[in-house]
Amino acid sequence: MSIAMAERAKLEALRARFGAAIRRADLPGNGRMFVTVDPAAIREICRHVFREMGARYVISIGADDRPFSGEFLVAHNFAFDGDGVLCGLLAHLPGDRPALDSISDVVPAANWAEREFRDLVGIEPMGHRYPKRLVLPDGWPEGVHPLRKDVSWDDVPKDFDEDLEFKFDEAPDGCVVVPFGPFHPTLDEPAHFRLYVEGEMVRGCEYRGFMAHRGIEKLAESVLSYNDIPMMAERICGICGCVHSVAYVQAVEDAAGVRVPERAEYIRTIMLEMERLHSHLLWVGLACHIVGFDTLFMQSFRIREPIMWMAERMTGNRKTYALCLVGGVRWDIAPETGAALRGVLDTLEKEWRGVVDAVTGDRNIQARTRGVGVAGPDLVKDVGLVGPVARASGVAIDCRRDHPYAAYGRVAFEVITERGGDVWSRIVVRMKEVFESIGIIRQCLDKMSPGPIQARVDDELPVGRMGLSSVEAPRGEAHHFLVTGEGNRPRRWRVRAPTYQNLQGVPAMIRDQQLADMTIALGSIDPCFSCTDRMETVDVRSGLRRTWTQEDLVRLLKKGGA
Amino acid sequence: MSLLSKVKEALVCLRAGRVTLPYPAAPRPVAGNFRGRPIFDAAKCIGCGGCAANCPAREILIHDVCQEIRVLRYVGRRCTYCGRCADVCPEKAITMSTDFETATDAIGDIGQTIELFMSTCQRCGRCFKEPSPLERLKQKGYRFDDLAHDRWVFGSRAYLDTERAVDDIRIEMD
Numbered sequence: 001m002s003i004a005m006a007e008r009a010k011l012e013a014l015r016a017r018f019g020a021a022i023r024r025a026d027l028p029g030n031g032r033m034f035v036t037v038d039p040a041a042i043r044e045i046c047r048h049v050f051r052e053m054g055a056r057y058v059i060s061i062g063a064d065d066r067p068f069s070g071e072f073l074v075a076h077n078f079a080f081d082g083d084g085v086l087c088g089l090l091a092h093l094p095g096d097r098p099a100l101d102s103i104s105d106v107v108p109a110a111n112w113a114e115r116e117f118r119d120l121v122g123i124e125p126m127g128h129r130y131p132k133r134l135v136l137p138d139g140w141p142e143g144v145h146p147l148r149k150d151v152s153w154d155d156v157p158k159d160f161d162e163d164l165e166f167k168f169d170e171a172p173d174g175c176v177v178v179p180f181g182p183f184h185p186t187l188d189e190p191a192h193f194r195l196y197v198e199g200e201m202v203r204g205c206e207y208r209g210f211m212a213h214r215g216i217e218k219l220a221e222s223v224l225s226y227n228d229i230p231m232m233a234e235r236i237c238g239i240c241g242c243v244h245s246v247a248y249v250q251a252v253e254d255a256a257g258v259r260v261p262e263r264a265e266y267i268r269t270i271m272l273e274m275e276r277l278h279s280h281l282l283w284v285g286l287a288c289h290i291v292g293f294d295t296l297f298m299q300s301f302r303i304r305e306p307i308m309w310m311a312e313r314m315t316g317n318r319k320t321y322a323l324c325l326v327g328g329v330r331w332d333i334a335p336e337t338g339a340a341l342r343g344v345l346d347t348l349e350k351e352w353r354g355v356v357d358a359v360t361g362d363r364n365i366q367a368r369t370r371g372v373g374v375a376g377p378d379l380v381k382d383v384g385l386v387g388p389v390a391r392a393s394g395v396a397i398d399c400r401r402d403h404p405y406a407a408y409g410r411v412a413f414e415v416i417t418e419r420g421g422d423v424w425s426r427i428v429v430r431m432k433e434v435f436e437s438i439g440i441i442r443q444c445l446d447k448m449s450p451g452p453i454q455a456r457v458d459d460e461l462p463v464g465r466m467g468l469s470s471v472e473a474p475r476g477e478a479h480h481f482l483v484t485g486e487g488n489r490p491r492r493w494r495v496r497a498p499t500y501q502n503l504q505g506v507p508a509m510i511r512d513q514q515l516a517d518m519t520i521a522l523g524s525i526d527p528c529f530s531c532t533d534r535m536e537t538v539d540v541r542s543g544l545r546r547t548w549t550q551e552d553l554v555r556l557l558k559k560g561g562a
Numbered sequence: 563m564s565l566l567s568k569v570k571e572a573l574v575c576l577r578a579g580r581v582t583l584p585y586p587a588a589p590r591p592v593a594g595n596f597r598g599r600p601i602f603d604a605a606k607c608i609g610c611g612g613c614a615a616n617c618p619a620r621e622i623l624i625h626d627v628c629q630e631i632r633v634l635r636y637v638g639r640r641c642t643y644c645g646r647c648a649d650v651c652p653e654k655a656i657t658m659s660t661d662f663e664t665a666t667d668a669i670g671d672i673g674q675t676i677e678l679f680m681s682t683c684q685r686c687g688r689c690f691k692e693p694s695p696l697e698r699l700k701q702k703g704y705r706f707d708d709l710a711h712d713r714w715v716f717g718s719r720a721y722l723d724t725e726r727a728v729d730d731i732r733i734e735m736d
């Protein structure tokens with residue numbers, strides 16, 4: 001069935017079931033569906049799409065559209081992976097009463113996204129079971145929603161109490177609280193888990209993150225312009241930056257109908273796979289480091305280094321490639337560089353085979369990782385887990401195959417899956433994916449022909465169009481939603497990094513596990529947090545708790561230590 | 563089985579040998595197209611403001627002192643070495659050098675300031691030929707970025723006022 005037919009069939013099915021509640025539909029015929037629905041029916045429609053029609057939940061977006069239509073907008077995005085269709089279910093809400101039914105009881109994966117638009121846009125998900133703040137700190141005043149258009153990008157409300165402590169939930173009976181993070185030796189980035197522990201067993205946890213939300217979306221919507229954003233999108237993640245830059249430009253291109261030259265698509269594909277290579281090698285190294293196997297940690301990093309050097313030669317930088325612009329790429333790959341790249345891949349393949357061969361037989365690593373942090377297919381579905389975490393549970397989803405973008409439709413590769421659903425399976429999936437990536441780059445080098453690398457953009461981009469783009473990052477699907485806007489910049493741009501969904505699965509993965517396994521279970525989703533500004537220390541001798549604020553820390557630093 | 567894998571792991575390490583580089587004792591050359599610190603050539607720059615309009619980090623400031631003198635300052639603190647300024651410069655006045663060892667305790671070290679003598683017709687900003695509508699000048703006319711605080715001012719004017727626009731980030735757009 002062609003994609004266009006699949007789209008129409010889905011729409012017919014929705015119309016047949018919900019009749020007039022389906023108000024409008026826009027099927028551009030490229031694997032995208034935008035269906036405007038009656039807000040009163042949103043919960044039932046989402047349930048139907050998620051449970052009956054088998055769609056995967058991607059993300060929910062809230063947008064302030066009042067300056068343009070006088071309304072608020074909510075989009076619940078779903079993916080029909082088997083049919084290659086990404087679908088946005090849109091609801092328009094009156095400007096003076098932005099509220100709609102929460103879908104998180106029927107689609108548990110929407111838990112965070114709904115809390116996020118409640119915080120940032122002020123749209124109330126009615127009936128949400130856990131409407132606690134997610135992004136905004138507890139000291140932020142009620143009623144100020146940073147992503148609303150009438151709030152300027154540099155506004156800080158006067159009554160914002162930066163030092164107010166988070167209010168945490170009560171631990172369940174019989175459990176003690178073990179704070180894990182924001183800084184922890186095995187966490188490279190800040191996130192705070194309050195683990196409820198009974199003896200050695202973890203019974204549950206509360207998560208607080210978003211400690212230094214960087215407001216990238218707000219900046220893009222009010223300060224930057226279309227071609228500035230790729231450079232900043234790249235800085236969303238310290239490892240898979242190119243993913244976000246590609247996902248962003250693809251969302252713009254999708255919305256505005258810009259066609260990218262073929263050679264540029266190959267170059268994007270090559271750089272995305274380079275990124276996957278260095279990310280997976282880094283992760284295998286870190287996983288070994290977390291379980292205390294530093295030898296392999298060192299070797300992974302050694303094998304990884306030539307990839308970084310190669311990336312520097314291809315794009316001018318090891319990591320921040322500054323590759324994409326709307327309509328193409330900035331750096332071409334010269335024939336000599338291509339030849340050198342092949343050489344690097346050959347060595348990498350040989351060396352990595354040696355490592356994989358050694359590790360697969362290593363019982364110590366297996367003893368430490370088998371049966372740990374298990375996520376079954378049901379959890380994958382309910383929480384919307386993506387990437388190697390989903391594939392390690394036997395759920396074969398991979399945007400490169402399911403929603404082909406760039407040149408992925410023109411190369412052959414295998415989607416690696418495992419059955420165990422545990423940390424070990426995730427290690428195996430990632431180790432094998434390295435070989436697939438090498439294969440993809442080789443095919444791209446074979447197939448790409450000379451030509452332009454940047455499309456001509458002669459007119460200003462049309463206003464008010466929507467675009468979706470899913471890119472398979474090393475950690476799973478990165479999804480960008482974009483509405484084009486006035487003044488050479490988007491009206492709304494929403495980024496959903498893979499960790500956003502995967503982190504929501506962590507509480508279930510660590511439940512009833514040993515406390516000591518927490519680090520590797522968390523590490524196994526390859527989490528990607530952001531920066532933070534405070535920490536908590538407990539003096540073990542006196543039992544005194546002391547919370548260090550940002551000011552204390554700065555003072556301490558200036559003094560040169562306590 | 564496990565013992566065998568330990569032997570294999572040991573072999574992986576032994577074969578690798580020593581890989582640590584003697585950097586910084588011995589310099590380590592970078593790739594030819596490496597993007598380091600941008601260098602501005604005052605002799606070539608015509609003060610069109612294209613680089614300032616397209617710097618994603620907003621690290622290039624422009625301040626019109628009077629009709630004839632325009633100051634261009636590259637601040638360089640947040641510069642990401644993306645090279646967009648060099649891309650869009652119509653006069654090729656910016657070169658991305660291979661200089662990456664820019665750590666300093668005096669932040670002014672990396673900055674560059676150019677004073678440009680402008681002829682009158684160039685005020686409209688038309689001398690910047692944008693590669694596509696996506697790169698067009700955001701602020702046409704006279705610009706008054708805050709050089710004292712190294713800050714971009716979001717606004718420009720069609721006329722040159724004697725009052726400076728310092729500390730005023732919401733002056734009227736023309």
Ligand code: SF4
Nearest residue numbers: 617641642644645647
């Ligand atoms: S290199 Fe990039 S960030 Fe630096 S000044 Fe030029 S455009 Fe701005």
Ligand code: SF4
Nearest residue numbers: 607608610611613651
């Ligand atoms: S774009 Fe080039 S010519 Fe124009 S102001 Fe910048 S450096 Fe000068």
